[in-house]
Amino acid sequence: MPEEFFAPISNQQTPPTYKFFDGKEWKDSTSGKTSDVISPIDASVVGKIQVVTTNEIDAVMEATYVTQRSWEATPLHQRVKIMHLAADWIRHFEEYLSSLLSREIGKTLEEAKSEIKRTADLTDYFADEVQSLRGETLDSDNFPGYDKGRIGIIERVAYGTVLAIAPFNYPVNLSASKIVSALLMGNSVVFKPPSQGAISGLHLARIFQKAGVPPGVIACVTGGGGEIGDYLVTHKRVDLITFTGSSDTGLAIAQKAGMIPLVFECGGNNPAVVMPDADMNLTAREIIKGAFSYAGQRCTAIKYVLGTKQTLEQLLGEVQKQMPEFVKMGDPRSPETKLVGPVISQDAATKIETAINDSIQAGATLVTGGKQNNSFIEPTILINVKPTMATVATEVFGPVVSFVAVSDMGQAVTIINESRFGLQASVFTKDEGAGIAFAKELNVGTVQINGSPQRGPDHFPFLGVKASGLGVQGVRYSLESMSRLRPIVLNKPQ
Numbered sequence: 001m002p003e004e005f006f007a008p009i010s011n012q013q014t015p016p017t018y019k020f021f022d023g024k025e026w027k028d029s030t031s032g033k034t035s036d037v038i039s040p041i042d043a044s045v046v047g048k049i050q051v052v053t054t055n056e057i058d059a060v061m062e063a064t065y066v067t068q069r070s071w072e073a074t075p076l077h078q079r080v081k082i083m084h085l086a087a088d089w090i091r092h093f094e095e096y097l098s099s100l101l102s103r104e105i106g107k108t109l110e111e112a113k114s115e116i117k118r119t120a121d122l123t124d125y126f127a128d129e130v131q132s133l134r135g136e137t138l139d140s141d142n143f144p145g146y147d148k149g150r151i152g153i154i155e156r157v158a159y160g161t162v163l164a165i166a167p168f169n170y171p172v173n174l175s176a177s178k179i180v181s182a183l184l185m186g187n188s189v190v191f192k193p194p195s196q197g198a199i200s201g202l203h204l205a206r207i208f209q210k211a212g213v214p215p216g217v218i219a220c221v222t223g224g225g226g227e228i229g230d231y232l233v234t235h236k237r238v239d240l241i242t243f244t245g246s247s248d249t250g251l252a253i254a255q256k257a258g259m260i261p262l263v264f265e266c267g268g269n270n271p272a273v274v275m276p277d278a279d280m281n282l283t284a285r286e287i288i289k290g291a292f293s294y295a296g297q298r299c300t301a302i303k304y305v306l307g308t309k310q311t312l313e314q315l316l317g318e319v320q321k322q323m324p325e326f327v328k329m330g331d332p333r334s335p336e337t338k339l340v341g342p343v344i345s346q347d348a349a350t351k352i353e354t355a356i357n358d359s360i361q362a363g364a365t366l367v368t369g370g371k372q373n374n375s376f377i378e379p380t381i382l383i384n385v386k387p388t389m390a391t392v393a394t395e396v397f398g399p400v401v402s403f404v405a406v407s408d409m410g411q412a413v414t415i416i417n418e419s420r421f422g423l424q425a426s427v428f429t430k431d432e433g434a435g436i437a438f439a440k441e442l443n444v445g446t447v448q449i450n451g452s453p454q455r456g457p458d459h460f461p462f463l464g465v466k467a468s469g470l471g472v473q474g475v476r477y478s479l480e481s482m483s484r485l486r487p488i489v490l491n492k493p494q
């Protein structure tokens, strides 16, 4: 791929057309079809991406299948070196990638920079951590009835070809998290970036190529999920699927993929439980950050707040007091804008506004926000919301938070555990012991005490239960998820 790939965005007079990467070459698709990537900021065309054909997918799958074994046989220290180089290239292009991300998916510049920096750090951390993964040997005589006649040699090996499907909200970071862990464990990777975020994803693929990932080991195919998604997830060459996206898409993939390992991070409708003794200043700050960062388009965003009527009244006052300091909706490229740029598209904004109105019609009260303007949704707070209303019962991927009053903490536990989702929950209390005891009642992946839900630090385990996910991610856990045990038993009858 020519280096004009990284030409300053401001110099691009007409929207560039991006090729796809078949693992060896950057190509126009024989379909002759491209798809426009539209900026949610101003509806301008950021660029055009290829819509690949099923024949092209077959060729890519064959290439990654053929090269995987030699990649796995490449000494680990060489794979590690390539990943450290990739981290350096990501840092090198930080400014470029941040402004691309901001324009392509509408993240504020500050959030975009943080995604790029975090991706470089994550890549380095993966490359360091993989060196401490070990196999083991097992003795047979530990188990009743066996003598010393067997030795188990337990190795950790690659699955083969990993299909990595990334979401629009972290098209660089969540893509890299899948790709780097898969490659370090010796898998080849077919990478399907999100349609919106595809341009950022293609740049990431180019960075892995620049860093020295050999031909055929990583490919990047583009096109709408509706057009190529089913073909990819049912392809016979795919040995594992790692996917981040909505619970509905996750369920559809799981139903089609058959009996292969799946590592999924899906929707989260994360609650914050506020106990009467909580530090209201801190709680308000965390709820604002949790609900409105990247316009609420994080699987880990806070979507509803549970507390007694009196606690919620007190909290609401504090949230309203702090909102102007932390939240300002606007063009995400402007330094004035805080947390809330546009949501990913005008369609998405319309759906969010509909959910807000549905809750209001069902009896919720609008405190602030609620209005749509193109792809923008005002930061919205609703009170008097019931768990059955749209803004709590469904995952609203936008800057909307619902206050739900409960009679006691037992009712909060019931609401959380009966939810379809189970990614994270927050508990706010000055009594950390009570917080831990409460956390143990909740059927969710992670419970945060006195902090808003979040995936990081990225070496912590990250998982969802129920419709929120399958498997575990987080540096060591991702490396383990991207590899399987291979026991070889040496029999020495005595």
Ligand code: G3P
Pocket (backbone or CB within 6 Å): 169, 170, 265, 297, 298, 299, 300, 453, 454, 455, 456
């Ligand atoms: O929505 C994707 C999920 O991974 C969120 O990550 O870092 O915003 O908590 P984070």
